[in-house]
Amino acid sequence: MAKVVYAVSMPLDGFVAGKNQSVENPLGEGGEQLHRWLRALSAWRAMHGLEQGEENVSSALFEEDDEGAIVMGRNMFGGGPGPWGDEPWTGWWGDDRPFHKPVFVLTHHPRPPLVAEGGTTFTFVTDGIESALRQARHAAGSRNVSVSGGGHVAAQYLAAGLIDEIRISLVPVLLKDGVRLFDLVQDASIRLEQTRVLEAPGVTHISYRTSLGWGHLKETRRLAHSESSMTRRSGRGL
């Protein structure tokens, strides 16, 4: 069955981004160390028009092609906060966007979809995380939906019990400051079950099945109920 997956590179001290995140430095100070293992892979380099690189255990993980759609926060899509303006930002990636699938961008500011080359479409969703996920699930069909980018977006999905699997790529560095994923979900009772461990050069990939603890069951049911009645009332459906 299709899953909702959050994959993140995490340093040993648990930060998902360093301090002082900015447009120039979206992962914050020191954050680029988190993706060193990824940028070394020949598959990643080829996808970004670069030559050479390594093949190792991480390659298999990177090439696992189980992702049908992506949900991301506006910070990951980029372009700064506020309304999009007359010449709206079209992403960090130039013409050769590396997604090749439908991407749903959470934003407070409406904007028509952006259909790019190579099968990447950006749909801008202004009515919340459940709506974005519903649209992404529909687009993904039998494949997984990835929640991508900033810890804040992932934390909202986690706290709502909407993530089925967390894939942590644990990197042997210490960022020392910034945003800690699990600090953002302090109030949620999250249960984790280790399902897979892969040792790779300079990184350990661990997957966890994720669910909310009992304390959240009632809350989740209530939410699901009000959500489905909202959907019925507004006639939006999927």
Added chain:
Amino acid sequence: MAKVVYAVSMPLDGFVAGKNQSVENPLGEGGEQLHRWLRALSAWRAMHGLEQGEENVSSALFEEDDEGAIVMGRNMFGGGPGPWGDEPWTGWWGDDRPFHKPVFVLTHHPRPPLVAEGGTTFTFVTDGIESALRQARHAAGSRNVSVSGGGHVAAQYLAAGLIDEIRISLVPVLLKDGVRLFDLVQDASIRLEQTRVLEAPGVTHISYRTSLGWGHLKETRRLAHSESSMTRRSGRGL
């Protein structure tokens, strides 16, 4: 070559002990979850006079017999703070202490050594972490020294560049509050190199070779120098 090793069970959010540590609850609230994988092992259970249990990948790790001596903080040895008094605390472990090797306990309060059954001796060290480590290295000979117990003691050794290897047993729980090992060494520039990953039921064991970054090299040299001249002056040697 003999190494100085710090082995610790760590939850995904990086705390080494929950909040409200106490004599009754030395790992703090929720901290007992960190050792669930360990208490399930038949080897651990046998060592503590219990029957049954499991054999799995963690068993091999637990039975790896490379430890010649232990350094621990007074909180791990127990008995509360302050002078030892007339009937001093003799440890949590009753007569059948599970160490069977020399243990060096860091304390501010002097006390004669405690020689227990089964090869466990407790030596109480009042002149600091370097002294305790020196004595433990001597006692361990060609085998490793473990730094054990509280994050605060390990953090002091880490910040001083005296730990060669950290073995993290990463447990899929969130403690949410308490003491974070790497928060205690914020000021140190610690470099980690992943050297081994073991997947086991409910836990991932990862070893990291540990050293101080360049910023610390001068400081360490200076320390080593003053330490060795101190040793010469006082004629203590090993």
